[in-house]
Amino acid sequence: MLHPVSQHQPGVLVASVAAQVSLCAPVARLSLRAKGDVTPLTGAFGVSLPSGIGTCAETDRLSAVRLGPDEWLMKAEVDDLPAILSAGERLYDTLPHSLVDVSGREVTLELSGPKVLDLLTLGMARDPEMIPVGDARRLNFDGVTVLLWRKAEDRFEMDIWHSFAPHILSLLKTGVAELAAEV
Amino acid sequence: MSSYRVAGKGRVDTGKPVDFTFDGKTYQGGVGDTVASALLAHGEHLMGRSFKYHRPRGAVAAGSEEPNALIGTRRGPGRFEPNTRATMQEIWPGLETQSQNKFPSLKFDVGAVNDAAYMMFSAGFYYKTFMWPRSFWDKVYEPFIRQAAGLGVSPTEEDPDHYASRYLHCDVLIVGTGPAGLAAAKVAAQDGLKVVIVDEHSEAGGTLLSEPQAKIDGTPAWDWLSATLAELKATGVKVMTRTTAIGYYHQNFVGLCERVTDHLSALPDDTPRERMWRVRAKRVILAQGALEKPLVFHGNDRPGVMLAGSAQTYLNRFGVLVGKSPAVITSHDSAWFAAFDLADSGAKVQVIADTRAEVDADLIAGAKSRGIPVKLSHTVTATSGRLRVKSVRLNPVDGGSVGAGSNVTCDALLMSGGWTPSLHLFSHTKGSLTWDTDLTTFLPNETPEDCIIAGASRGLWGIEAALKDGVTAGEQTLDALDRAASGTHSYAVENDRAGTGVTHKELLTDKSPGKAKAFVDYQNDVTAKDLRLAVREGMRSIEHVKRYTTNGMATDQGKMSNINGLNIAADALGKPQPKVGLTTFRPPYTPTTFGAFAGYHRGEHFEVTRKTQIDGWARENGAVFEPVGQWSRAWYFPKPGEDMETAVRRECVTTRNSVGIFDASTLGKIEVKGPDAVEFMNRMYTNPWTKLGIGRCRYGLLLGDDGFIRDDGVIGRFGQDLFHVTTTTGGAARVLNMMEDYLQTEWPDLNVWLTSTTENWSTIALNGPNAARLLAPLVEGIDINDEDFQHMSCAEVTVAGMPARLFRLSFTGEIGFEINVPAPMGRQLWEALWAAGQAYDITAYGTETMHVLRAEKGYIIVGQDTDGTVTPQDCGMGWAIGKAKPDFVGKRGLMRPDLVAKGRKHLVGLLTEDDSKLEEGAQIVFDPNQPKPMTMVGHVTSSYQSDAVGQPIALALVAGGHDKMGETVYIPMPDRTIKAKITSTVFLDPENTRLKIAKES
Amino acid sequence: MLLIHCPYCKETLPESEFTYAGQAHIVRPEMPSEQTDAQWEEFLFLRANPKGPHYERWRHFHGCGRFFNAVRDTVSDKFLTTYPANTPKPDLESLIGDAE
Missing domain, CATH: 3.10.20.440 (2Fe-2S iron-sulphur cluster binding domain, sarcosine oxidase, alpha subunit, N-terminal domain)
Structure with missing residues (x-):
């Protein structure tokens, strides 16, 4: 069983009057790939898998986003990981799929504050305002593929593969200070 | 004052x-x-x-x-x-x-x-002068040109400023804050619409700043301007000054360069010098106005000779008289108004000379009332004054013949040759132009972009016309956005100065035109004579005339010179202007700093740099790094006083004698999972996978359908339907892309999925005769020996308390393991192994030692020993091909005539006769005495010092090399020719005895 | 930067999220080993280079990860349409009609 742990303590990494970037606590992350009718998986994971690409579904302990026609990502409580994996395992013969524990793959940064939309425009060619609250999008941020969840009007979470995190964080730090200087 | x-x-x-x-x-x-x-x-x-x-x-x-x-x-x-x-x-x-x-x-x-x-120094001077003799080029011409070339001097120090960039999405982008732009913005500014209006100047207003006499709906222009700007800002319109729209790209993507601090005495913290805005607008309104044209006459470049409209701007916007006794020469009404403004501010205007025979009676009256002498039907034939214009020579023109000139003393000469719509950004859109015979200029026609051009930039002169056109543009824009305009907008302007005029080629003169210095392009010093010479010498297209004379090729991109140049070239060619054509305007509109283009991407943030979880340990322990793909990898770990060669030798020797630890986290990893996983693997890789047992791993070779090697790596089977694939570091993304391509588009019926797990795992390699001894006590779940965990095995175990996927494999020829733990645990595992390894004098090694150790064993590195034209057989790896498989990617490719032909280059080993180390990339010949150019038969792909072999080793691709074992080849170098013997690629332990774990007694 | 409509995400998005993947509608033969050298050469190497509408493949690399097909006019650089992989070529004439 793989326990995701991080070398870094969750907490605020950089903050200004404009925006704030924090490191989120570790969670279990699972990549789910399946074709056809995925309803049985809904029962197994206790969340109804969202149907539109970029839309999300949430329960108390788990959130899921559809990333592609046959791809979902789930974030769950660390303690729930074994149960989710074995629930998938039980369904495998009837509904072949791929459920991969990728808890070790990425970190999540929380981006918030009054200027958070402007902060995102430093690295992102998409219009962040076009991401509805509650949705998530996988996209290109300053040359890096990230998964951006819009949790509230002015609060986002960005999932970044570990090795890219220093690069992204350096841009976000610059932006947090630059935006504060404009206020 | x-x-x-x-x-x-x-x-x-x-x-x-x-x-x-x-x-x-x-x-x-x-x-x-x-x-x-x-x-x-x-x-x-x-x-x-x-x-x-x-x-x-x-x-x-x-x-x-x-x-x-x-x-x-x-x-x-x-x-x-x-x-x-x-x-x-x-x-x-x-x-x-x-x-x-x-x-x-x-x-x-x-x-x-x-x-x-x-x-x-006439047109084509460089082409003609520096042609001959050829031997003069290096010693004489080039140094001369280099000395003379360039505007200004380059900065010599690194730029300490920082630069920024942002994306901006809006409904309407308006370029230009003159009357047309502002009127359009007022219409477009609606609730829920994001409107941005930009201007390159320090304040908004455009021509309104130069025309305070105008009254818009009864309000003085400047009051109207402040009220309008306040209203726009209150409605949420983003008004950006000091911001140049530098380029208009596909689908309404516009680049804006904002100068943030160049006007400030103290630089604020955390503030960039410039910011590049990458704007995506649903609709764009171009309202950039028009540019005044100079007149072309001898001496039109003397300091003090200035565009009349600019003189008016200096007076009205900056409160500066450009001269106390100016003269005026014009072919357009607008210069008369400039003269009036200067006269009204105390200048003694010496004369208004107009090339036209008739002008509006009000203008004549205006001059008369101010006591300004007027000369109609006049040309200017000369100016005098060394560092500042002192006089102008004016001649009457009658029926095309130039009469006797008379000098008029002046301290400035204001000129106007009429106005040219600013079509630069419109041209960037691939907008087509039409020639307007009346205005003697090009006007915008159609553009493929969602864009409207308004005001003077489409040839409408005067504030009222611009305002009204701005309204229309605003309304059309709203319409295109499915919005209705609210209310009606209409403007009446008093004291408007629309005016008319005519356009000339160079002005008539009574002097020899061949000697006249009548400048068309001031920045590149191109005269009317140069343009005519270019046509005489055979240039027919305006594009050729431009390049031959350099007209319009300076940093101002011909903003003043293009139309004058065209008029003169057309006259010389005897063709109408539209038949001669206009050269293409290209971005950027004005010169733009490299900093603005680079934005944040400089210094540490120059490009994406990926770091492993063990990067921190490597930095703390003195590693030297090298870039590998996007990764920053530890190259070697020098101890105090060690250079690279010494450090690498020590790392190699310690690993071969005891144990070395290596961060292999950058290897690409792909989880291949699903009922058709084995079928997919069989189709993708050359090797057979069906019989690979769970818990075993195998070296996999990936080809393209052309038969050439694309990638390689060790692949472990962790379940009936589950493979853990590793790829090269640099190939990870490419391989996954290739696999997804085949899976999605060729074999969508397969039930198998690919998940990138490169970053899910930290991968640490342990190699050396003591590797098993070091590792065994830390492993729970399996016994580390040749019976329970033989070479090329894999298992899910616990290492030092951490969940791990453990591989037994070797990329060094020694007993080897790769331990994968969840990525964030990487450093913890590394430190545990490091601590345990102290008993064995463990060494950390970097990519250089990894390269040496693998080369000693003859293991290839894809991309170093192969270059995209190498087959498995060329590398002596025919054994990796599953010949019984009906198909795999590359199988048909390997049967291509060229790939089965004789004489292909084969990968071989080289040992030099004099024990010198070859240079990677050095070319190889069979006969060193053949005449030059010699026939090159291959090149050195890898070359290292090797303590284990006892002499330097090299790998090389050599034509027919597999059939030439033991033969001598030659490597000609600048100072000597090196002899080398062709050998097997395996320099060390061909029987693989070192891979065996000895039974502990 | 172009805007590209991803037929899977159903959104029109900046080009920087996409990668180009060559000419579309080139199908890998079922059994390559039965191909003649000439047929295999054509499959591997011969590609169209039209001035005008071009059938090509793109991948929404930074997004949903899917390969899809597109018709792009190589003169205007405008996309006439995009459509999922493994679906037939759209009718060119009606596309050009739509664009005009």
């Missing part, structure tokens, strides 16, 4: 004095001044020397089209910028500026001998 400043005029706050220097001398201006306006306020017209002839030059314009007044600006160490337009640079206390292209001083410049040699 400086002597040319007019009390009560202009928008400069002279109550807030600003001291700056120009060529070391201190000048005082006010807040709102540009360098040009502040110098002109002191009567200084001389601001630079021209590029080719080093002729004295002054500001001819008041905006970004300025070709002459280019200066260097300095703000302390590192902050020097050449070629800044003095007409755009705002002054701030302490600004240092300097003139360019002069030696030893602006007023006395030895380079001006070029001017005396004018007849030598």
Whole structure:
């Protein structure tokens, strides 16, 4: 069983009057790939898998986003990981799929504050305002593929593969200070 | 107050004095001044020397089209910028500026001998002069050109500023804050619409800043301007000044360069010098106005000769008289109004000369009432004055013949050759143009973009016409956005100065046209004579004329010269202008710093740099790094006093004698899972996978369908339907892309999925005779020995308390393991192994030692020993091909005629006769005595010192190499020819005895 | 930067999220080993280079990860349409009609 742990303590990494970037606590992350009718998986994971690409579904302990026609990502409580994996395992013969524990793959940064939309425009060619609250999008941020969840009007979470995190964080730090200087 | 400043005029706050220097001398201006306006306020017209002839030059314009007044600006160490337009640079206390292209001083410049040699430097001079003799090129011509080339001097220090960039999404982008742009913005500014309006100047207003006499709906222009700007801001419109729209790209993508701090005396913290805005607008309105054309006559470049509209701007916007006794030469009404404004502010206008026989009676009356002499049907044939115009020679024209000239004394000469719509951004859109015979200019026609062009930029002169056209543009834009305009917008303007005029080629003269220095392109010193010469010498297309003469090729992109140049070229060719055509405007609209384009991507943030979880340990332990793909990888770990060679030798020897630890986390990893996983693997890789047992791993070779090696790596089977694939570091993304391509588009029926797990795992390699001894006590779940965990096995176990996927494999020829733990645990595992390894004198090693150790064993590195044209057979790896499989990617490719032909280059080993180390990339020949150019038969792909082998080793691709074992080849180097013997690629332990774990007694 | 409509995400998005993947509608033969050298050469190497509408493949690399097909006019650089992989070529004439 793989326990995701991080070398870094969750907490605020950089903050200004404009925006704030924090490191989120570790969670279990699972990549789910399946074709056809995925309803049985809904029962197994206790969340109804969202149907539109970029839309999300949430329960108390788990959130899921559809990333592609046959791809979902789930974030769950660390303690729930074994149960989710074995629930998938039980369904495998009837509904072949791929459920991969990728808890070790990425970190999540929380981006918030009054200027958070402007902060995102430093690295992102998409219009962040076009991401509805509650949705998530996988996209290109300053040359890096990230998964951006819009949790509230002015609060986002960005999932970044570990090795890219220093690069992204350096841009976000610059932006947090630059935006504060404009206020 | 400086002597040319007019009390009560202009928008400069002279109550807030600003001291700056120009060529070391201190000048005082006010807040709102540009360098040009502040110098002109002191009567200084001389601001630079021209590029080719080093002729004295002054500001001819008041905006970004300025070709002459280019200066260097300095703000302390590192902050020097050449070629800044003095007409755009705002002054701030302490600004240092300097003139360019002069030696030893602006007023006395030895380079001006070029001017005396004018007849030598005509069009095509470089092409003709430097052709012959050929031997002169290196020693004479090139140094001469290099000495003479370039505008200004380059900065020599690293730029300490930082630059920024942002994306901006809006419904409407309006370029230009003149009357057309503002009127459009007022219409478009609606709730829920994001409207952005930009202007390159320090304040919004465009032509309104130069025409305070106008009244819009009864309100003085400047009051209307402030009210309108306040209203727009209140409605949420983003008004951006000091922001140049530099380029218009596909689908309404517009680049804006904002100058954030160049006007400030103190640099605020965390603030970039410039910011590039990448704007995506649903609709764009181009309202960039028009640019005034100079008249082309002998001596039209003397300091003090200036566009009339610019003189009007200097007076009305900056409160500066460009001369106290100016003369005027014009072919357009607008210069008359400029003359009137100057006269009304105390200038004694010497004469208004107009090329036209008839002008509006009101203009004549206006001149008369101000006591200004008028000369109609006149041309100008000369000016005098060395560093500043002193007089102008005016001649009457009657029926095309030029009468006797008379000199008029003046201290400035205002000229107007009419106006050209600013079509630069419109042209960037691939917009088509139509020739307007009446206006003698091109006008915008159709554009493929969602864009409207309004006001003077489509040939509508006057404030009222521009306002009304702006309204129309705003309404059409709303319509395109499915919005209705609210209310009606109509404007009535008093004291408007629409005016008309005619356009000329170079003006008629009574002098020899061949000797006239009548400048068309001031910045590149191109004269009318040069253009006519180009046509005489055979240039027919305007594109050829442009390149032969360099007309319009300077940093101002011909903003002033293109239409005049076209008129002259068309006349010389005897064709109408549209048949000659206009050269293409390209981005950027004005010169743009590299910093603005680079934005954040410089220094540490230059490019994406990926770091492993063990990066911190490597840095703390003195590693030297090398870039591998996007990764920053530890290259070697020198101890104090060690150079690279010593460190790598120690790392190699310790690993071969005891144990070494290596961060292999960058290897690509792909989880292949699903009922068709084995079928997918069989189709993708050359090797057979069906019989690979769970818990075993195998070296996999990936080809393209052309049969050439693409990637390789060890692949472990962790379940019936589950493979853990590893790829090369650099190939990870490419391999996954290739696999997804085949899976999604060729074999969508397969039930198998690919998940990138590269970053899910930290991968640590342990190699060496003590590797098993070190690892065994830390592993729970399996016994580390040749029976329970033989070479090429894999298992899910616990290592040092951490969940792990453990591989037993070797990329060194020693007993080897790769331990994968969840990525964030990587450093913890590394430190545990490091601690346990102290008993074995463990060494950390980097990529260089990894390369040496694998080469000693003859293991290839894809991309180093292969180059995209190498087959498995070429590498002696035919054994990796599953010949019984009906198909795999590359199987058919391997049967291509070229791939089965004799004489292909084979990968072999090389040992030099004199024990010298070969250079990677060195070419190989069979016969060193053949005449040059020799027949090259291959090259060295890898080369290292090797303690284990006892002499340097190399891998090389050599034609037919597999059939030439033991034969000698030659490697010619600049100083000598090296002899080498072809050997097997395996230099060490061909029987693989070192891979065996000895039974512990 | 172009805007590209991803037929899977159903959104029109900046080009920087996409990668180009060559000419579309080139199908890998069922059994390559039965191909003649000439047929295999054509499959591997021969590609169209039209001035005008071009059938090509793109991948929404930074997004949903899917390969899809597109018709792009190589003169205007405008996309006439995009559509999922493994679906037939759209009718060119009606596309050009739509664009005009």
